[in-house]
Amino acid sequence: MSEPILQVINLKKYFALERSIADRLLGRSRAYVKAVDDVSFDVNENEIFGIVGESGCGKSTLGRVIIGLLKPTSGRILYKSKIFNRTVDIASLKEKDLRLLRRELQIIFQDPYSALNPKMKIGDFIGHPLEIHKIATGEEKREIVMKIMEKVGLIPPEEYYDRYPRELSGGQRQRVVIARALILNPRLIVADEPTSNLDVSIQARIIALLLRLKDEMKLTYVFITHSIALAHNICDRIAVMYLGRIVELGGAPSIVDEPLHPYTRLLMRSVIDPDTRNIPRVREVSEPPSPVGDFRGCRFVRRCPEKMEKCEREEPPLVEVSTGHYVRCWQHVKR
Amino acid sequence: MLIKVILHNSMDVKILEIIDLEIMYRVGRKSVIAVRDVSLAIEKREIRAVVGESGSGKSTLASAVLRVLPGNARIVRGSIMFDGVDLLKLPEREMRRIRGSRIGIIFQDPSATFNPVMRVGDHIAELLYVHRGTRWEEGLKVAESLVKRFGIPSERVYDYPHQLSGGMKQRFCIAMAIATNPELVIADEPTTALDVVTQMQVLSMLRELRDEYGTSIMFITHDLSLALSISDNVTVMYGGEIVEEAPSDDLRREPLHPYTQMLLECIPRLRQRLDFRRFEKESIELPSTRGCIFSNRCRYARERCLREEPPLIDLGGRRVRCWLYE
Ligand SMILES: Nc1ncnc2c1ncn2[C@@H]1O[C@H](COP(=O)(O)OP(=O)(O)OP(=O)(O)O)[C@@H](O)[C@H]1O
Ligand SMILES: Nc1ncnc2c1ncn2[C@@H]1O[C@H](COP(=O)(O)OP(=O)(O)OP(=O)(O)O)[C@@H](O)[C@H]1O
Ligand SMILES: [Mg+2]
Ligand SMILES: [Mg+2]
Numbered sequence: 001m002s003e004p005i006l007q008v009i010n011l012k013k014y015f016a017l018e019r020s021i022a023d024r025l026l027g028r029s030r031a032y033v034k035a036v037d038d039v040s041f042d043v044n045e046n047e048i049f050g051i052v053g054e055s056g057c058g059k060s061t062l063g064r065v066i067i068g069l070l071k072p073t074s075g076r077i078l079y080k081s082k083i084f085n086r087t088v089d090i091a092s093l094k095e096k097d098l099r100l101l102r103r104e105l106q107i108i109f110q111d112p113y114s115a116l117n118p119k120m121k122i123g124d125f126i127g128h129p130l131e132i133h134k135i136a137t138g139e140e141k142r143e144i145v146m147k148i149m150e151k152v153g154l155i156p157p158e159e160y161y162d163r164y165p166r167e168l169s170g171g172q173r174q175r176v177v178i179a180r181a182l183i184l185n186p187r188l189i190v191a192d193e194p195t196s197n198l199d200v201s202i203q204a205r206i207i208a209l210l211l212r213l214k215d216e217m218k219l220t221y222v223f224i225t226h227s228i229a230l231a232h233n234i235c236d237r238i239a240v241m242y243l244g245r246i247v248e249l250g251g252a253p254s255i256v257d258e259p260l261h262p263y264t265r266l267l268m269r270s271v272i273d274p275d276t277r278n279i280p281r282v283r284e285v286s287e288p289p290s291p292v293g294d295f296r297g298c299r300f301v302r303r304c305p306e307k308m309e310k311c312e313r314e315e316p317p318l319v320e321v322s323t324g325h326y327v328r329c330w331q332h333v334k335r
Numbered sequence: 336m337l338i339k340v341i342l343h344n345s346m347d348v349k350i351l352e353i354i355d356l357e358i359m360y361r362v363g364r365k366s367v368i369a370v371r372d373v374s375l376a377i378e379k380r381e382i383r384a385v386v387g388e389s390g391s392g393k394s395t396l397a398s399a400v401l402r403v404l405p406g407n408a409r410i411v412r413g414s415i416m417f418d419g420v421d422l423l424k425l426p427e428r429e430m431r432r433i434r435g436s437r438i439g440i441i442f443q444d445p446s447a448t449f450n451p452v453m454r455v456g457d458h459i460a461e462l463l464y465v466h467r468g469t470r471w472e473e474g475l476k477v478a479e480s481l482v483k484r485f486g487i488p489s490e491r492v493y494d495y496p497h498q499l500s501g502g503m504k505q506r507f508c509i510a511m512a513i514a515t516n517p518e519l520v521i522a523d524e525p526t527t528a529l530d531v532v533t534q535m536q537v538l539s540m541l542r543e544l545r546d547e548y549g550t551s552i553m554f555i556t557h558d559l560s561l562a563l564s565i566s567d568n569v570t571v572m573y574g575g576e577i578v579e580e581a582p583s584d585d586l587r588r589e590p591l592h593p594y595t596q597m598l599l600e601c602i603p604r605l606r607q608r609l610d611f612r613r614f615e616k617e618s619i620e621l622p623s624t625r626g627c628i629f630s631n632r633c634r635y636a637r638e639r640c641l642r643e644e645p646p647l648i649d650l651g652g653r654r655v656r657c658w659l660y661e
Contacts, residue, residue, distance in 0.1 A: 017498070055533050056500035114446060155621065166405070167362050172390055196527055199388035199557040200601040201594075201614075208615035233603040234611065256605060270535045274560035274602045277584065279538045 003080060003087075004042035005188060005220050006066065011039045011075030011091075013058070013065050017292065031292050035061040036072070037244035043188075045080075046214065048221045050235030050252065052228050052267065058244045059224045063190040066090065066222065067105040068098045079105070082187060103133060106186040108178050108194040115177050116165040123149070123161030126179045133184065144183065151209060152179045153202070174198060178206070185217060192224045207234055228267045232256045237324075240264050243299040246318065250325035260327040262306050298330070306331065349416070350519050350551045351400065352376040356413030358395055358404070369395040371575045372647070373413070377519075382545055382552045384562035384583070386598075387572030390621075393555045394443060395575075397523045400553075401440060402430050418518065436466040439512035443524035443555075445504035448511070449496035455507050456482075456492025459514050466515050481510040486536055509537060513544060520544070523555045538565050559598045563587050571595050573629055574622025581653035591655045593633045627658070635659060 013036040035058040043049045051059050064070040066077050068090045077090040083100055093101065109115040117125055127145040130136045136144055142161070149157035152175040165173055174194065181189055191210070195203040211234070213219055225231050231238050231252065238255045240248040240263065248261040259265045270280050298304070298311045310330050318328045358370040370392040377383045387393050398404045400415055402422060415422045417438070422430065434440070442448055449458060459481065460474030469477070479489035485506040496504060505525065512520055522541065526534040542565065544550045556562050562569050563583050571579040571592065579592040590596045603609055622628040623641075630640040640658055647656045 056503055060500075163362065167360070168390075174389075199386075199598065200559065200603075201597050202388055204601040204609070204611055204614040207611045208613075211612055212615055227603065229603040229605050232605060233608050268605060271605055272534075272560040272564045273604070274563055274587065274599060275604075277564070277587070279542065279564050280535060 002045065005045040005080050006043040006222075007076075007078040008042070008066060009040050009076040009078065011062070011065065011077065012037055012073040013061050013070060014073045033292050034244045034295075036065060038075075039241075039244070039246055041239055041246065041249060043220060043222060044236075046218055046220055047236040048214070048223050048234055050231035050238040051222065051224045051241060052226065052231045052238055053241030054226065054267075057241045059226075059241060060192055062241070063107060063192050063222060063224050067107055067188070067190050068093065068101060069107065079188075103129075103184045104187045105190075106181040106184065106188075107190040107192060108181045109192055116173055118165050121162050121164060122154075122168065122176045123157075125165075126176060126183055129180065129184050135184070145179075148179045148183050151182070151213075152176075153205065153209075154179065175206070182213065186219070188220045188222070190222045190224065193226065194223075195230075196225070196227075203230075227271075228256070228264075229271050240267065243295075245299055245328065246326075247300065247328045248326065249318075254322070254325050258325075260321060260325070260332055261300075261329050262304050263300050266303075298328075348378050349376045350379045350381075350418060351553070352416040353396070353400070354414045354416070356396070356399065356415065357411040358392070358399055359409050359411055360395075360405075361407040361409070369408070369575050370399070373572075373575075373577055375570055375577065375580070377551050377553055379518075379551055380545060380549045381568065382541070382554060382566045384554045384556060384566035384569045385572060386556055386559050386562040386569055388557060390574075391572040392575040393557075393572060394523055396572075397521050397553070397555055400521060401434055401438060402427075403434075432466075435462060436515045437518050439515065439517035439520040441505075441508050441512045441520065441522040441525040443527060445508050446496065448508050449504065451496055454493050454495055455499065455504075458507070459492070459511050462511060462514055477514065478510070481514060482507060485510055485540065486533065506533065506537065509540065513550075516548060517550065519551045519553065521553045521555070524557070525554070526561065527556070527558075534561075541565065559595075560602055571598075576628055576656065577647055577654070578629065578656045579654065580647075581655075585653060591650075591653070591660060592629075592657050593635055593659075594629050597632075627656075629657075 014032040014034050017031045017033060039062060051062065053059055061070065065072045072091050075091060078087050079090050080087050081101060081104060083104060123142065123145050126148060127141045130141050130144060146157040146161065149160060154160045154172065154175050168176070178194060195206050198206060210221065214221065223231065223235055235252045237250065238252050239246045240261065242263050248255065248264050255264065256268070259268055272280065297313050298315055301307050301311045304311065308330060316328050316330045316333055318326050319333055320326050321332050353373055353375050356370055356373040357368065359366045359368050373396065385393050385396065399410060400422065410423060417433070449455065456475050456478040459478035460471045463469035463474040463477060464471060475492060478492045482492055483489050487503055487506055491499065509525060526537050541552055545552060554562065554565055563586065566583050569581060569583050569586050570577055571594065573594050579595050586595065590599055623631040626641040626643055627645055630636045633640065645656050645658045647654050648660050650660065
């Protein structure tokens with residue numbers, strides 16, 4: 001097999017919490033949010049690598065760190081770059097080189113409201129990277145932008161080109177964000193919940209579009225979603241995250257057919273089935289997880305219905321249970 | 336005044352009745368119709384889902400009820416009766432007493448709800464201070480216990496908005512919306528930014544709110560599975576119009592409008608993998624401006640559909656806007 005396009009190695013991203021005056025006077029040390037805590041995985045060229053997990057588990061932070069938008073606390077992000085014609089470590093790259101790399105690495109943000117510039121016409125917003133990277137201006141830029149707008153379903157483009165973000169609904173704005181991410185012909189795209197604002201009939205078409213672009217442009221996606229059902233439908237492999245850690249990783253079919261981690265099973269149970277009535281009963285949620293501070297034992301222990309005594313004391317390692325299927329749970333560690 | 340309110344409560348089962356509403360936006364020199372021919376009634380204790388694609392006018396409808404439409408919007412016609420009073424005729428001063436107090440709001444975009452320089456808990460304290468005269472310190476305590484019900488550690492009410500993940504922010508918004516114990520809660524995509532686990536929690540919270548306090552809920556979403564699971568009745572919108580309305584169970588069993596059928600078909604399920612590529616060729620055009628609004632995406636469109644707009648046909652207990660059911 002060829003070398004992966006991306007190798008994430010022992011990646012950490014901690015955020016320091018504000019210390020109150022009382023904390024300082026009492027000499028309490030700074031508390032950290034361990035948003036991403038020692039995460040390692042590979043992404044193969046032209047695959048769709050899914051990251052699934054609940055709100056606040058660190059998906060967006062991980063996505064931002066791996067394309068160099070945020071500096072990691074520690075760890076390496078080895079990326080096989082075309083522009084540099086070698087493998088570079090995004091974690092230690094200089095700002096100037098990172099800017100160059102931006103052409104290859106793009107992100108589609110979760111929140112289209114904060115991603116857009118409210119004072120910029122959306123056509124100019126989509127085409128802005130073309131100007132920054134001195135690829136096209138004026139009429140030529142307009143033409144490239146119109147094409148990409150058509151591709152993402154902003155049809156007819158001339159009707160939308162001169163609009164401002166506030167004149168679009170949420171879903172239309174998300175398409176603008178997708179268009180901008182595509183305009184520089186990137187190689188790797190972190191898609192951070194790119195369809196969570198769209199209805200399923202449009203989601204299906206956007207996904208179809210992303211799949212076609214993946215084939216045509218040889219793209220690789222890191223696809224972040226809270227929907228394990230969606231991830232199952234489109235991803236080659238899935239990593240399940242919990243409180244900054246990967247707790248399960250494997251091929252999409254094996255994750256869904258044989259979920260090994262109690263948390264993965266919880267995620268699957270809570271998928272709403274459109275074909276039957278009612279909201280699934282989820283009991284595990286009573287204890288809210290907090291990513292602040294130090295952990296002992298398994299991070300899921302407070303919500304785990306299958307916990308053992310050992311789980312409180314010691315964190316299980318990530319072990320390979322079958323080929324390519326990893327889980328971090330004592331139930332699967334052979335003595 | 337008090338007597339009048341009680342009378343209304345006992346006589347009228349509808350908490351909200353929207354009648355023949357039409358809303359336009361001015362964009363440059365042009366006008367776009369965002370909501371047209373919309374009539375719908377929500378009963379007391381009812382959970383009504385309003386489901387529709389992006390741009391179908393759901394948020395516009397919600398903003399109209401709350402009277403927070405942007406400056407370039409114009410209500411062309413219609414009325415919005417809340418507990419027997421036409422909100423569109425109310426002076427702003429009285430509307431302010433209803434908004435955020437008798438009608439709770441949960442917006443689609445949680446970050447827009449927060450003032451970045453205020454701690455999140457202060458937002459709840461302020462609301463309780465303004466509408467209930469609650470002391471600030473007490474309000475913060477209420478905030479602590481409220482957010483705990485939504486799975487957030489209580490000490491996080493002292494955090495600033497930017498320190499929270501999208502999901503946490505949204506749960507704060509929900510806590511805020513129900514802090515004043517309103518009669519109607521308008522929730523515009525309240526769980527869009529949430530993972531499935533938190534989503535379940537929020538849905539059960541909203542259900543409980545209805546079961547315990549009889550609160551009516553207008554639940555706006557683009558997610559049909561979600562709509563079906565939480566609501567008693569579903570209103571499906573497309574291109575600013577209501578295309579179908581039915582009890583949730585009927586809609587699940589037998590969707591009538593071709594658009595509703597398409598939605599049910601595109602939902603990703605755990606059981607089988609959907610072949611997304613087959614949707615690529617299908618149109619994602621804007622709603623048609625001639626004939627039936629769905630005609631340019633409809634698999635069953637006939638000549639008449641392209642020419643003539645169907646009315647919302649009453650089938651007894653449910654409504655559908657499609658010539659197939661004439
Ligand atoms: N700039 C920051 N300062 C402090 N804490 C932060 C910052 N950004 C994120 N966090 C914290 O890091 C954790 C992970 O946040 P992140 O946004 O990555 O989660 P997520 O999995 O994307 O969640 P969601 O599904 O809600 O988008 C959260 O606890 C969040 O509060
Ligand atoms: N401030 C505005 N100025 C001009 N047009 C607007 C404005 N806000 C909304 N529109 C237009 O009105 C229509 C309805 O928008 P609305 O936001 O109500 O839809 P929605 O159903 O809430 O969509 P979404 O699911 O994306 O939030 C859309 O065509 C939109 O472009
Ligand atoms: Mg996120
Ligand atoms: Mg909306």
